[in-house]
Amino acid sequence: MGxxxxxxxKKTTNCRHFNGIMNDCCDAGxxxxxxxxxxxxxLPCLKLNLSVKKDPAKCDKFEVMTPEEAAASxxxxxxxxxxxxxxxxxxxxxxxxxxxGKGKGGADSIPCPTGCGGTLxxxxxxxxxxxxxxxxxxxxVSWME
Numbered sequence: 001m002g003x004x005x006x007x008x009x010k011k012t013t014n015c016r017h018f019n020g021i022m023n024d025c026c027d028a029g030x031x032x033x034x035x036x037x038x039x040x041x042x043l044p045c046l047k048l049n050l051s052v053k054k055d056p057a058k059c060d061k062f063e064v065m066t067p068e069e070a071a072a073s074x075x076x077x078x079x080x081x082x083x084x085x086x087x088x089x090x091x092x093x094x095x096x097x098x099x100x101g102k103g104k105g106g107a108d109s110i111p112c113p114t115g116c117g118g119t120l121x122x123x124x125x126x127x128x129x130x131x132x133x134x135x136x137x138x139x140x141v142s143w144m145e
Contacts, residue, residue: 004074011070015062018045028061035059080141083114087141091122091133102129116140 001009017028025031026045035042035057044059065073090113100106105126112120118137124130134142 004078007074007077008067008070011065011073012067013047013064015045015047015059016065016069017061017063018043026061028063030059030061084141084143086113087120087133087135088131088143091120091131095122095124095131100124102126105129112137112140114140 015026017026017030019027021032021043023032032043035044037057042057044057044062064070090110094108094110095101095106098106098108100108101124103126105124107121107123109119109121112118112135114135116135116137118135118140120133120135120141122131122133125132130145132144
């Protein structure tokens with residue numbers, strides 16, 4: 001199973017409102033603590049979680065994406081990843097051409113290679129050569145290494 005197919009399976013199996021237990025509530029407003037049993041979560045949100053050996057709690061807000069919605073969401077996720085990799089390669093090539101890296105940090109910008117029309121701003125840390133970057137177009141690409 002490829003990455004896209006895995007995303008589709010997750011989105012047609014797990015709840016569309018789940019946004020991670022680092023949040024207090026899901027996107028439908030259900031407080032995760034209500035679903036807690038002792039010190040463990042009994043989340044109904046993650047049907048694909050194969051490590052759970054018992055039936056999850058019930059939630060009246062549980063809803064999965066349709067196959068069409070899941071395919072569109074997966075395609076968007078894959079495209080975002082492709083754009084990020086494209087931008088990372090371009091920014092790293094530009095930084096290398098300017099001799100920026102471990103031991104010699106700096107910042108610069110290039111036209112964003114994703115085609116969004118924005119400017120990709122990046123900063124290279126002299127300590128380890130890692131890069132932080134963000135496109136000026138809202139919602140385009142950004143990353144931290």
